[in-house]
Amino acid sequence: MSNEFNDEFVKEIPDHVRQRLDQTYEQIRFQSIKKKKHIIWTRMATAACCLLIVGVASTSEPVKAAIFGIFKFNDSGIEQAVKAGFAEETDQSATNENVRITLDSYFSDNNKMGFSFQLQFKDLTLLGEEAERLSLDVRLKNGDGEYIVELIPDTKPLYGKSEYSAGVHVMNPFIEQETGKAQFDTVFESTEGNFPALSNAIIEVESINVQYANGEFKKIEGEWNLPLKEAAKPFEVVEYVAQESDKIKLVKANGNPTSLSLTISIDGEPTETPFAIMKVVDEQGIEYEAGSTNMTVKSEQTIISTTFPISSFVHAEKLQLIVGNEQVELTKKND
Secondary structure, eight states, X not given: OOHHHHHHHHHHSOHHHHHHHHHHHHHHHTSOOOOSOEEEEEESOOOOOOEEEEOOOOOSSOOOHHHHOSOOSSOHHHHHHHHXXXXXXXXXXXXXXXXXXXXXXXXXXXXXXXXXXXEEESSHHHHOTTEEEEEEEEEEEOTTSOEEEEEOOTTSOOSSOOOSOSEEXXXXXXXXXXXXXXXXXXXXXXXXXXXXXXXXXEEEEEEEEEEETTSOEEEEEEEEEEEOOSOOOOOOOEEEEEOOOSSEEEEEEEEOSSOEEEEEEEESOOOSGGGSOEEEEOTTOXXXXXXXXXXXXXXXXXXXXXXXXXXXXXXXXXXXXXXXTEEEEEEEOOO
């Protein structure tokens, strides 16, 4: 099915049907996925696949954003990076449809991008008293015009190729019905570790989605454009090399502020079972399990790409890679 056909189909959907589809999409978006490991199989292809990984926490009690902080996704790599000051604070705001959206902070490296939004509903009836969850339809466009990531429902067309992001995590740290304040955080993940550097990028928010305790759904359409005037924090990629192994060949192991990006190749076409366990262990014995994982089988070789939530700020000199029953030592490459 061509993209042109999909775009025409989307345009022809009646408004009431589109709203119902959007509501279904939001319900799926906010369903918690309990599996910690997600494996994407592809054969003779390298196109990126998308997963939606969701965590939500909301409350009707008045709270302060500072209590919850930002990017609390139970991801040790992101938490280590934020603690080290890797997140860039901003105050870019846009107001439309009686709602002000402010980009509070963000981070970006080769493996992960995160954005924390503060919302102020000037008209409290737009939020309502029974608001349970909130999300944004958002796209990130780089300065060269390329759309890098897009968090949108299937009823809207993609503007980019969607070749970078393999995982999306979203969260509501809080919703204050009494004050009309809310926070929305999202993190995009690349299993290939190929997010481009951001330069003169802009965040385009198209919709605010509010879901209520009774199951009803409201979509506030508008236009909130937030330019990233502050450059993302610079970072250095830490490279690792591997000891010789008969079964596992290291293609790359690059440490970024938020995570370790790993690509290995293995002879043959393995079943999922032997590789259900993939983790790295640092010098203190702390284990880090693999996140979203992409496996590509080509020419009797299996290429596995994934990330581990260990920050380069840990300054690990050695890591133990465990893949099924196999173990390989990774050593920091000397300049």
